Amino acid sequence: MFSSASNFVHGVDKAFLIIGGFSIFFLVSFTIIMIYFVVKYNRKKHPKATQVKDNTWLEVTWTTLPVLLVIFMFYIGWEGFLPMRQVPKDAMEVDAIGKMWSWVFEYPGQKQADTLVVPIDKAVKVNLISRDVIHGFFVPAFRIKEDVVPGQTNFSWFIPGELGEFDLFCSAYCGVNHSYMSAIVKVVPQKEFDKWYAALPVKKKEDDNLGLKVIDKNGCTACHSLDGKSSVGPTFKGLYGSQREVTENGKTKTLTADSKYITNSIYDPNKDVVSGFPQGVMKSYKGIIKEEDIKLVEEYLKSLK
Ligand SMILES: [Cu+2]
Numbered sequence: 001m002f003s004s005a006s007n008f009v010h011g012v013d014k015a016f017l018i019i020g021g022f023s024i025f026f027l028v029s030f031t032i033i034m035i036y037f038v039v040k041y042n043r044k045k046h047p048k049a050t051q052v053k054d055n056t057w058l059e060v061t062w063t064t065l066p067v068l069l070v071i072f073m074f075y076i077g078w079e080g081f082l083p084m085r086q087v088p089k090d091a092m093e094v095d096a097i098g099k100m101w102s103w104v105f106e107y108p109g110q111k112q113a114d115t116l117v118v119p120i121d122k123a124v125k126v127n128l129i130s131r132d133v134i135h136g137f138f139v140p141a142f143r144i145k146e147d148v149v150p151g152q153t154n155f156s157w158f159i160p161g162e163l164g165e166f167d168l169f170c171s172a173y174c175g176v177n178h179s180y181m182s183a184i185v186k187v188v189p190q191k192e193f194d195k196w197y198a199a200l201p202v203k204k205k206e207d208d209n210l211g212l213k214v215i216d217k218n219g220c221t222a223c224h225s226l227d228g229k230s231s232v233g234p235t236f237k238g239l240y241g242s243q244r245e246v247t248e249n250g251k252t253k254t255l256t257a258d259s260k261y262i263t264n265s266i267y268d269p270n271k272d273v274v275s276g277f278p279q280g281v282m283k284s285y286k287g288i289i290k291e292e293d294i295k296l297v298e299e300y301l302k303s304l305k
Helices: 009-040 056-085 190-199 210-217 259-267 291-303
Strands: 092-099 102-107 111-113 116-119 124-130 135-139 144-148 154-158 164-170 182-188 243-248 251-256
Touching: 009 056, 092 116, 092 135, 102 182, 116 190, 124 135, 124 144, 144 154, 182 190, 210 291, 259 291
Parallel strands: 092 124, 116 182
Antiparallel strands: 092 102, 102 111, 124 154, 135 144, 135 164, 164 182, 243 251
8 A cells, every 4th residue: 555656656645545544534433433422312311401502612613623624634635636747848748549448558659559567756748539429548556547538638737666576457338348458558668669660660541541440430330340250241341442242132152342333332331231140230321421431441451361
């Protein structure tokens, strides 16, 4: 509890202990007083109720004391929170991009990684970006948790103080595979970080692919994987140019997955149904995806060898 995996551990734990301590103190003492009063003012001992008139001192005390206590607890929380919003100027910046259901970390120079590797004792500012829904950037060991909201850039920052690997979770329920949306924060010595960073490959071109954007925007990946795994529908990997066995009105035939085939599959998906997959699951995207966007999708599919 008193480790310092980050510079925020002390402030957050202090607030937690003080507020938790007060809560337990009052829970226990009020319960004891209550039980004591139940016994002491029992009806059997005092069969006749008496009216008690006001007591100024008592009333002033029970108003002032809680107010001071609450202000004190607010102050402790504020003191722990404020530094979290004040990033040192020399902090290294990393973009943490959350999307259903994974994290990607983008370092300066368009380099991407799926583990957040950081040098020890150096301030790191994490820009929080969401590609789809609200996610939560949560590193329990560092005592930081921040919403990742689409359409706005939020941030978090920390100075790691301990070498090792720490869990990073998504703290907002963001869909079916929310629980898989975790990553690792790896704190390493500066030298090791420099070596790791130098070896990190520059971001792949596909990430800026316009065809992939169309696919993302229309939610095709809910049913089609890009990596070869079979899902609700066939995978997109290796599709373009391959031979497809399809069924039309009970008759099986083989078609080449060319430009025409892709367009038909998107505009009229339930005509030639791919063998082994259900009919009627994919809806037609006629009037939803423009023809020039289908061309972009095709270009992207060609690159998915
Ligand atoms: Cu999430």
